[in-house]
Amino acid sequence: xxxxxxxxxxxxxxxxxxxxxxxxxxxxxxxxxxxxxxxxxxxxxxxxxxxxxxxxxxxxxxxxxxxxxxxxxxxxxxxxxxxxxxxxxxxxxxxxxxxxxxxxxxxxxxxxxxxxxxxxxxxxxxxxxxxxxxxxx
Numbered sequence: 455x456x457x458x459x460x461x462x463x464x465x466x467x468x469x470x471x472x473x474x475x476x477x478x479x480x481x482x483x484x485x486x487x488x489x490x491x492x493x494x495x496x497x498x499x500x501x502x503x504x505x506x507x508x509x510x511x512x513x514x515x516x517x518x519x520x521x522x523x524x525x526x527x528x529x530x531x532x533x534x535x536x537x538x539x540x541x542x543x544x545x546x547x548x549x550x551x552x553x554x555x556x557x558x559x560x561x562x563x564x565x566x567x568x569x570x571x572x573x574x575x576x577x578x579x580x581x582x583x584x585x586x587x588x589x590x591x
Contacts, residue, residue: 457507464503488591495587502580509573520559521574527552528582536586 476483486492509518527549534541541549556575 457504457511460507461500461504465500491587491591495584495591498580498584498587502577502584505573505577505580509570509577512570513568513574517559517571518574521556521571522578522581524552524556524575525578525581525585527556528579529585532582532586533589537589 473480506518506522509521513521530541530545530549533539
């Protein structure tokens with residue numbers, strides 16, 4: 455199936471289910487003081503999902519999931535840079551080791567690097583931005 459179709463079905467079915475489940479309290483739950491950041495957050499999550507499902511057309515599932523799991527490493531880096539949170543030396547060391555692991559998975563420079571590997575990495579970046587935007591909210 456086309457990735458856009460898969461993502462559409464995922465979010466459409468989720469939306470219908472949640473509207474039915476939360477109908478009595480929906481007006482209270484959808485109120486926000488920052489709709490722009492909420493929309494940006496939604497865009498990050500949608501893009502992350504779309505990039506991941508698109509990557510599955512060209513990569514093996516294990517490789518795509520492993521690359522998507524670099525997201526927590528990006529969250530740590532973004533928390534320090536954007537939110538000015540303190541990240542200790544051990545955590546930075548963990549981020550470096552995790553990035554080395556991601557490089558081992560995608561094997562850049564050995565002639566077997568696939569440009570499609572950028573898709574789940576982009577998805578991980580969008581997921582990290584989604585988490586940081588959630589933290590800001």
